[in-house]
Amino acid sequence: MPDQPFPPEGATPGAGPVGAAGVAATEVAAPEHRPPAAPGGSPSAGPADGSATAPERARSLWSDAWRDLRRNPVFIVSSLIILFLLVIALWPSAIASGNPLECDLAKAQQGAGPGHPFGYDGQGCDVYTRTVHGARTSVTVGVCATLGVALLGSVLGALAGFFGGLWDALLSRITDIFFAIPVVLGGLVLLSVVTSNSVWPVIGFIVLLGWPQISRIARGAVITAQQNDYVQAARALGASHSRVLLRHIAPNAVAPVIVVATIALGTYIALEATLSYLGVGLKPPSVSWGIDISAASPYVRNAPHALLWPSGALAITVLAFIMLGDAVRDALDPKLR
Numbered sequence: 001m002p003d004q005p006f007p008p009e010g011a012t013p014g015a016g017p018v019g020a021a022g023v024a025a026t027e028v029a030a031p032e033h034r035p036p037a038a039p040g041g042s043p044s045a046g047p048a049d050g051s052a053t054a055p056e057r058a059r060s061l062w063s064d065a066w067r068d069l070r071r072n073p074v075f076i077v078s079s080l081i082i083l084f085l086l087v088i089a090l091w092p093s094a095i096a097s098g099n100p101l102e103c104d105l106a107k108a109q110q111g112a113g114p115g116h117p118f119g120y121d122g123q124g125c126d127v128y129t130r131t132v133h134g135a136r137t138s139v140t141v142g143v144c145a146t147l148g149v150a151l152l153g154s155v156l157g158a159l160a161g162f163f164g165g166l167w168d169a170l171l172s173r174i175t176d177i178f179f180a181i182p183v184v185l186g187g188l189v190l191l192s193v194v195t196s197n198s199v200w201p202v203i204g205f206i207v208l209l210g211w212p213q214i215s216r217i218a219r220g221a222v223i224t225a226q227q228n229d230y231v232q233a234a235r236a237l238g239a240s241h242s243r244v245l246l247r248h249i250a251p252n253a254v255a256p257v258i259v260v261a262t263i264a265l266g267t268y269i270a271l272e273a274t275l276s277y278l279g280v281g282l283k284p285p286s287v288s289w290g291i292d293i294s295a296a297s298p299y300v301r302n303a304p305h306a307l308l309w310p311s312g313a314l315a316i317t318v319l320a321f322i323m324l325g326d327a328v329r330d331a332l333d334p335k336l337r
Contacts, residue, residue, distance in 0.1 A: 064331075065328075065331035065332050066331075068330070068331040069327060069328070069331045072327050072330070072331070074323050074326065074327045075323075075324065075327035075328075075331075077323070078320045078321070078323040078324040078327065079324065081316065081317075081320040082320050082321065082324060085135055085139055085317055085320070086139065088132055088135050088136075089135045089136040089138075089139040089140070090136075092132050092133045092135065092136055095132060096128060096129045096132035096133065098126050098128075098129040099129070100125065100126070100129045100130045100132075100133040100134075100287045101125075101285055101287075102125070102126075103123045103124040103125040104120075104124040105123065105124045106124065107120045107124045108120060108121070108122055108123060108124040109121070109122055109299055109302050109303035109306070111303075111305060112305070116128060118131060118305060118309045119303070119305045119306065120303075120306070121292065121295060121296055121299075121303065121306040122295060122296065122298070122299045122303060122306065123295070127292075127305065127306050127309050127310070128309070130287055130292055130310070131289070131292070131309050131310050131313050133287045134287050134288050134289045134291075134292060134310060134313070135313065135317070136287075137199060137272075137282060137286065137287060137288045137289075138269045138272060138273065138288065138289055138314070138317060139269075139317075140199055141199050141202055141203055141206070141268065141269065141272040142265045142266070142268045142269040142272070142321070143265070144199075144203045145202075145203045145206040145207055145210065145265075145268045145272075146261050146262075146264060146265040146268060148203065148204075148206075148207035148211075149206065149207050149210040149211050149213075149214055149261065149264065149268075150214055150257060150261040152207060152211040152214075152215075153210075153211035153212065153213065153214025153215040153217075153218060153257075154214060154215075154218045154254075154257050156171055156211065156215045156218075157171075157214065157215035157216065157217065157218030157219035157222065158218050158219070158222045158245065158249075158250065158253070159171075160172070160215070160219050161218065161219035161220065161221070161222030161223040161226075162222050162226065162241070162245050162249065168219075171215070171219075175212040175215055175216065178208075178209060178211075178212045179212050181209060183209055183271065184274065184275075184278075186205070186209055187205055187271075187275045187278075187280055187281070188278065188280055190205055190208075191205055191275060191280040191281060192280050194280075197282065197283050197284075197285070197286050198286075199272075199282065199286075202272055202275060202281050202282065205275075206268050206271060206272070210264065210268070213260065213264070214257060214260060214261065214264075217256050217257055217260050218253065218256075218257050220256075221253035221254075221255075221256045221257065222245075222249055222253050224253070225248075225249045225252045225253045226244075226249055228252070230248060231244060231248050231249060234247075234248050255332040256332075258328065258332070259325060259328050259329040259332060260325075262321065262324055262325035262328050263321070263322055263325030263326070263329075264325075265321045265325075266317065266318040266319070266320070266321030266322045266325070267318070269314070269317055269318055269321070270314065270318050272288070272290060273288070273289050273290035273293065273314050274290065275290065276288045276289075276290025276291050276294065277290045277291075277293055277294040278294075279294070289310040289311075289313060289314045290314075292306070292310040293307060293310050293311055293314070296310070
């Protein structure tokens with residue numbers, strides 16, 4: 001076979017008829033694969049048919065949790081119940097125009113009638129009106145006590161878990177002391193000397209004995225969060241203690257606190273009703289479900305409706321907040337994904 005001569009320097013290989021045709025075809029076809037020019041003259045990043053979609057947003061724990069909550073029927077049902085409770089707590093006269101303190105002994109223990117669907121209690125008071133107005137007291141105690149417990153417990157627990165050492169040991173022993181106090185017995189002792197009819201002594205008592213639980217949760221969450229690499233990197237870069245705690249640790253340790261506080265809110269409402277039932281919580285003329293349950297107990301055989309409606313409202317409220325807390329826990333727990 002004769003030796004084929006090398007192509008001249010600078011010549012394109014395959015410059016024969018076939019090679020030239022291939023190069024020409026490539027040069028002609030190339031513009032078809034180029035992205036179309038943008039209005040400003042630069043090529044567009046997407047295809048010509050406009051089928052490109054926007055880049056997916058960065059996903060986070062909170063966005064994933066909100067997406068899961070919207071698809072959870074338990075969260076939807078409990079949220080609707082709580083929203084209704086908030087509405088009647090803020091504007092009770094919107095659905096109950098009567099006066100909860102207006103009673104008529106001539107109608108005592110009567111059943112349901114026109115304009116009075118829940119009947120009357122042992123003092124002749126409208127059970128429907130008192131049940132609706134009692135929601136304000138229960139919701140106020142639950143929300144304010146939960147906020148106070150979450151704030152106090154989170155701050156003390158976060159500081160103990162972040163600094164450790166003597167501060168952690170001291171706070172842990174104080175927490176153990178408060179855990180050893182029975183809640184109901186402590187309420188009987190501390191609130192029996194209070195003569196005020198407002199909700200603030202009850203809220204203060206709940207905060208006083210409720211913060212250790214949140215403190216333990218916050219302490220454990222902070223200890224776990226500060227072992228992450230980004231926290232160590234922030235410290236290596238010279239970030240201050242306050243910046244590390246508030247900017248890097250707190251946002252990643254707040255989820256367990258929110259879950260526990262949401263579930264505890266319903267428990268605090270039940271605790272207020274229990275203390276009012278025992279006579280050391282709210283006192284007449286305050287309107288409370290616990291007071292109504294206590295007043296209707298002696299007449300449970302003759303007028304069971306006076307006990308049924310405030311007890312049912314209390315049970316539904318506590319159940320709604322517990323269901324909400326369970327749904328939030330399932331959404332914020334990465335292990336369940």
